[in-house]
Amino acid sequence: MHQKPEYPRAGRFSRVKEERGSTVEVESLEEFDGRVAHGAGSITGWHLQGVDLRGRGDVLRRLDVTGALLLGCALEPADEQSLRARGALVFPVVPDIPFDAYRGSLYTAEELYAGLDGSYDQTLDARVYAWSRQGRTLVRTLAQALHDHAVDDALVEVVRGSRIVGVMGGHAVARGTAPYADAARLARELTREGLVVGTGGGPGAMEAANLGAYLAHRSPADLDAALAMVAAVPSFVPSVQAWARAALDVRERWPEGARSLGIPTWHYGHEPPNAFATVIAKYFRNAIREAVLLHVASAGIVFLPGAAGTVQEVFQDACENYYADASSVAPMVLVGREHWTRTLPVWPLLESLARERHMVDHIHLVDDVSEVPALLTAP
Numbered sequence: 440m441h442q443k444p445e446y447p448r449a450g451r452f453s454r455v456k457e458e459r460g461s462t463v464e465v466e467s468l469e470e471f472d473g474r475v476a477h478g479a480g481s482i483t484g485w486h487l488q489g490v491d492l493r494g495r496g497d498v499l500r501r502l503d504v505t506g507a508l509l510l511g512c513a514l515e516p517a518d519e520q521s522l523r524a525r526g527a528l529v530f531p532v533v534p535d536i537p538f539d540a541y542r543g544s545l546y547t548a549e550e551l552y553a554g555l556d557g558s559y560d561q562t563l564d565a566r567v568y569a570w571s572r573q574g575r576t577l578v579r580t581l582a583q584a585l586h587d588h589a590v591d592d593a594l595v596e597v598v599r600g601s602r603i604v605g606v607m608g609g610h611a612v613a614r615g616t617a618p619y620a621d622a623a624r625l626a627r628e629l630t631r632e633g634l635v636v637g638t639g640g641g642p643g644a645m646e647a648a649n650l651g652a653y654l655a656h657r658s659p660a661d662l663d664a665a666l667a668m669v670a671a672v673p674s675f676v677p678s679v680q681a682w683a684r685a686a687l688d689v690r691e692r693w694p695e696g697a698r699s700l701g702i703p704t705w706h707y708g709h710e711p712p713n714a715f716a717t718v719i720a721k722y723f724r725n726a727i728r729e730a731v732l733l734h735v736a737s738a739g740i741v742f743l744p745g746a747a748g749t750v751q752e753v754f755q756d757a758c759e760n761y762y763a764d765a766s767s768v769a770p771m772v773l774v775g776r777e778h779w780t781r782t783l784p785v786w787p788l789l790e791s792l793a794r795e796r797h798m799v800d801h802i803h804l805v806d807d808v809s810e811v812p813a814l815l816t817a818p
Contacts, residue, residue, distance in 0.1 A: 465488070466490065481502060482527075489539060491512070500518075503525075505526035540586045559711070591727075598735050602738040604634045604636060604736060605733070605736030606629075614647075618644065625741065626651030638701055642674070644745070650666075669685045697717075698717045700720065701715075702721075703722075742772065760793075771789075772802075
């Protein structure tokens with residue numbers, strides 16, 4: 440997990456295309472047209488993903504397409520037949536699904552919650568979850584696998600160059616509570632230190648952390664005002680629509696937020712994604728999603744008080760650090776001495792595991808979120 444190559448710091452989340460040589464990923468018609476205009480006469484080795492190539496038949500027929508891979512590209516029937524006959528590998532669009540299985544980018548809250556003012560059931564998020572609950576068939580399983588692979592591919596480019604710190608915690612933490620505010624203030628400080636906050640993308644402490652990160656460059660008074668706004672709807676139960684609308688109202692009041700990452704899952708589709716992550720890598724498979732979240736958190740992970748899910752994440756991370764070499768260990772910070780030593784005595788076992796391992800100096804137990812930033816930003 441914690442292999443941390445040194446990349447130059449990215450100024451923003453972007454899908455920078457720097458591919459050279461025989462393998463090139465093309466994920467927009469603009470990029471395809473640009474490369475052809477610059478003299479490309481062959482797309483051998485190109486991977487075209489989700490590109491609408493209808494109306495480009497004349498261009499395609501002029502190109503050498505041997506060995507090209509086209510994933511879910513929109514094509515005229517004659518062009519698709521021609522491409523196959525000339526040696527291209529064409530994966531067709533998967534029919535009758537409410538999402539793009541070959542999408543070339545991560546989600547945004549605006550995309551997932553489009554249509555919310557009608558009802559939550561009309562949103563993309565709700566429709567995809569409803570589709571996922573209709574039973575397992577070969578086509579459904581394949582579509583989900585293709586989708587999660589595409590999200591993986593998009594996420595790799597989004598996190599490149601960023602020092603991501605994971606913030607884990609209970610999904611049941613209600614808006615308007617002290618633990619919620621603590622998580623938000625912690626994430627605000629971490630973001631102001633130059634880290635990128637990544638969470639599981641759901642409600643509770645996850646939402647609070649994405650909220651704090653989003654308002655990192657606003658004043659403490661603005662964060663307090665936002666906390667008060669969302670506190671009017673403490674939970675997504677009974678109304679996801681009202682819960683999400685309160686978050687979107689915050690984003691409309693402060694439209695320019697700092698970047699952060701959410702990695703939710705439709706496996707827990709009854710828990711909607713929070714709207715404060717600026718990019719959202721939403722998966723079908725929860726096991727993949729949890730592994731990915733731990734993997735990208737190269738700057739360490741903060742574990743706020745939580746229950747079984749958070750305990751599982753602590754020991755998933757501990758296992759990776761246990762077997763890691765000295766250069767690959769990432770910090771682990773558990774917040775809440777009483778919680779992690781008495782309520783759920785995770786800390787004693789973690790200490791025992793760390794003894795005589797490289798991770799021993801990288802695990803920390805603190806009482807207050809104010810102690811965390813120094814532990815994650817120390818040289």
